[in-house]
Amino acid sequence: MPPGYRRQLEGYRYGPGVFKVDYALSGPVPWQAEACRHAGTVHLGGTLPEIAAAERAVHQGQHAERPFVLVAQQSLFDPSRAPAGQHTLWAYCHVPNGSTVDCTAAIEAQIERFAPGFRDLVLARRTTNTVELETYNPNYVGGDINNGVQDLRQLWTRPTLQRSPYSTPLPGVYLCSSATPPGGGVHGMCGYHAAQAALKSPTIIG
Numbered sequence: 263m264p265p266g267y268r269r270q271l272e273g274y275r276y277g278p279g280v281f282k283v284d285y286a287l288s289g290p291v292p293w294q295a296e297a298c299r300h301a302g303t304v305h306l307g308g309t310l311p312e313i314a315a316a317e318r319a320v321h322q323g324q325h326a327e328r329p330f331v332l333v334a335q336q337s338l339f340d341p342s343r344a345p346a347g348q349h350t351l352w353a354y355c356h357v358p359n360g361s362t363v364d365c366t367a368a369i370e371a372q373i374e375r376f377a378p379g380f381r382d383l384v385l386a387r388r389t390t391n392t393v394e395l396e397t398y399n400p401n402y403v404g405g406d407i408n409n410g411v412q413d414l415r416q417l418w419t420r421p422t423l424q425r426s427p428y429s430t431p432l433p434g435v436y437l438c439s440s441a442t443p444p445g446g447g448v449h450g451m452c453g454y455h456a457a458q459a460a461l462k463s464p465t466i467i468g
């Protein structure tokens with residue numbers, strides 16, 4: 263890549279990482295809220311001010327005492343994920359980029375808070391900190407599964423400021439990752455827009 267473009271890429275900013283736990287459970291999670299017993303994904307935070315405080319702490323480089331926890335319970339909908347009557351589940355919380363702090367206790371305290379008896383169901387657990395996440399997939403720099411901080415400054419300028427951030431200075435080479443707009447968490451829209459950019463390109467059409 264030409265030096266000017268490289269310099270812009272080098273200024274790209276990464277956001278918080280995640281600490282993730284995978285579980286094997288002897289039964290479904292005993293959520294107090296009935297709706298959560300039927301949800302594929304549960305966002306656990308308590309009140310809005312609690313969630314805001316937890317996320318603010320992480321953005322300030324601290325570990326939240328009561329983290330905002332994202333829980334996915336796939337086996338409720340796909341029985342092939344676990345032996346009959348048993349369940350799989352994973353949960354993660356945000357942590358400062360590059361953190362190696364073990365947040366298992368904090369995550370489990372949050373789940374237990376809204377589903378008393380959860381801990382008794384745990385048959386096995388596997389934890390992954392930010393460093394291990396990056397080893398598994400080098401795209402998760404510092405454990406940032408969003409592939410770059412997604413704030414106002416870097417929402418439409420990811421990874422560089424130009425009319426089509428999907429194009430690169432190299433003809434026929436496009437970026438389609440979550441490091442392009444609109445970023446991670448939107449299920450493939452970056453790839454869709456990158457494909458549109460490529461289809462409009464005279465290089466491809468010609």
Ligand SMILES: Cc1cc2nc3c(=O)[nH]c(=O)nc-3n(C[C@H](O)[C@H](O)[C@H](O)COP(=O)(O)OP(=O)(O)OC[C@H]3O[C@@H](n4cnc5c(N)ncnc54)[C@H](O)[C@@H]3O)c2cc1C
Pocket residue numbers: 282354398399400401402407408409438439440441445446447448449450
């Ligand atoms: C636990 C978890 C939950 C998530 N939940 C959601 C969700 O609910 N909704 C949502 O929209 N997003 C979610 N995400 C985020 C989403 O997975 C990512 O935003 C998305 O996968 C990023 O896509 P990508 O194409 O940028 O990169 P990736 O899907 O990470 O693909 C990059 C690929 O490049 C490979 N690679 C990296 N470096 C190299 C190298 N140097 N050489 C060769 N190959 C390399 C990697 O192995 C990988 O296959 C979640 C992520 C995680 C980890």
